[in-house]
Amino acid sequence: MTLPDTLPKRLCSEAEVDELMARPNDALIDMMRRIEGDIAILGIAGKMGLSLGALAVNAIRAAGVTRNVYGISRFSDPAALIALEQAGVIPVRCDLLDRAAVKGLPKVPNVIFMAGRKFGTAGEEDLTWAMNTLVPAQVCEHFTRSRIVAFSTGCVYPLIPLDRIGCVETDRPVPVGEYAQSCLGRERTFEYFSRINGTPVCVLRLNYALDVRYGVIHDLARTIWEGRPVDRTVGHFNAIWQGDANRQALLALEQCSTPPTLLNLTGPETVSVTTLAETLGRLLDKTVTYAGEPGPTAYLNNAAMAHGLFGYPSVPLAHVIAWTAEWVKQGGRSLGKPTHFEVADGKY
Numbered sequence: 001m002t003l004p005d006t007l008p009k010r011l012c013s014e015a016e017v018d019e020l021m022a023r024p025n026d027a028l029i030d031m032m033r034r035i036e037g038d039i040a041i042l043g044i045a046g047k048m049g050l051s052l053g054a055l056a057v058n059a060i061r062a063a064g065v066t067r068n069v070y071g072i073s074r075f076s077d078p079a080a081l082i083a084l085e086q087a088g089v090i091p092v093r094c095d096l097l098d099r100a101a102v103k104g105l106p107k108v109p110n111v112i113f114m115a116g117r118k119f120g121t122a123g124e125e126d127l128t129w130a131m132n133t134l135v136p137a138q139v140c141e142h143f144t145r146s147r148i149v150a151f152s153t154g155c156v157y158p159l160i161p162l163d164r165i166g167c168v169e170t171d172r173p174v175p176v177g178e179y180a181q182s183c184l185g186r187e188r189t190f191e192y193f194s195r196i197n198g199t200p201v202c203v204l205r206l207n208y209a210l211d212v213r214y215g216v217i218h219d220l221a222r223t224i225w226e227g228r229p230v231d232r233t234v235g236h237f238n239a240i241w242q243g244d245a246n247r248q249a250l251l252a253l254e255q256c257s258t259p260p261t262l263l264n265l266t267g268p269e270t271v272s273v274t275t276l277a278e279t280l281g282r283l284l285d286k287t288v289t290y291a292g293e294p295g296p297t298a299y300l301n302n303a304a305m306a307h308g309l310f311g312y313p314s315v316p317l318a319h320v321i322a323w324t325a326e327w328v329k330q331g332g333r334s335l336g337k338p339t340h341f342e343v344a345d346g347k348y
């Protein structure tokens with residue numbers, strides 16, 4: 001496999017991964033020249049937000065304009081705050097469940113909403129609903145005059161048979177389980193406030209961001225490397241390199257509308273868990289074992305609309321597979337946050 005000159009053959013350090021993810025493309029740099037005002041990223045301290053914040057700062061610098069990027073989270077992990085400061089993001093500590101604290105946030109014209117709750121839902125459903133519906137309501141009440149890009153999930157669609165080409169934005173959402181239902185609740189909350197206040201919104205239904213340190217490919221590579229059987233209950237998926245997902249999320253600021261624009265955000269390939277596992281097995285020099293047969297349905301989303309707007313992802317899946325296999329083989333750090341992509345009953 002020959003990698004294009006612009007992409008490295010392997011990613012050897014976290015600094016290299018972070019640098020690659022924070023590299024803006026021309027479209028994003030141009031957009032930073034066009035849009036006015038500061039940017040606030042709510043729920044920045046998670047798996048995606050740190051790199052999205054750094055990407056926004058780099059695009060602004062490359063555009064030669066002056067804009068502040070505020071990064072809002074509780075900063076449960078203090079290391080995230082330091083990383084953001086180093087990247088040029090202004091950290092703002094805030095628990096978004098605290099209505100009064102939300103009212104104190106800087107009122108900026110551009111908002112990326114990334115906060116949410118998934119794992120731990122089973123047994124604490126009320127907190128998931130509060131995070132995924134009450135918090136968006138408080139945010140919408142505060143940022144009435146901003147445009148808001150709100151992350152959602154591809155799990156608002158049902159699992160579908162494999163002979164379909166993937167759910168499109170006009171398909172009716174049929175979320176399975178309380179996590180996915182609360183995510184549809186989040187979308188409906190943004191939709192409601194967008195309608196009553198005229199706030200422009202773009203909802204991103206993301207299916208699986210990929211980083212060498214976490215994500216479906218990372219999970220599979222570790223499973224195989226550690227000699228555990230691969231679960232194929234959900235035997236197919238779509239995914240996108242996190243750097244591309246972040247770029248598209250920022251570009252989506254110009255797609256906000258009333259009522260909200262809905263965009264599926266994922267890669268163009270439908271990935272077979274079996275084929276991927278065999279590829280990873282070869283790269284890792286391991287024999288793959290399986291638990292069960294591939295399931296008949298999967299979360300499959302068609303992101304043709306986003307690809308039409310933003311182009312195809314710049315990092316092909318083959319690169320992510322090669323990078324991740326090498327990363328796991330070399331003992332690279334794992335975030336220790338499994339995706340649980342194999343869950344088919346919606347219980348997280």
Ligand SMILES: NC(=O)c1ccc[n+]([C@@H]2O[C@H](COP(=O)([O-])OP(=O)(O)OC[C@H]3O[C@@H](n4cnc5c(N)ncnc54)[C@H](OP(=O)(O)O)[C@@H]3O)[C@@H](O)[C@H]2O)c1
Nearest residue numbers: 043045046047048073074075076095096114116151208209
């Ligand atoms: N990563 C994926 O593959 C994927 C797939 C589908 C959808 N999504 C959605 O995309 C968004 C970003 O993904 P992600 O993987 O980066 O999520 P994540 O790792 O869960 O990060 C979200 C961050 O929000 C912050 N947060 C949570 N509760 C908060 C509160 N009450 N007040 C302030 N901040 C709070 C947390 O940081 P603190 O603890 O420091 O506050 C958390 O790290 C999420 O909404 C997620 O559901 C992601």
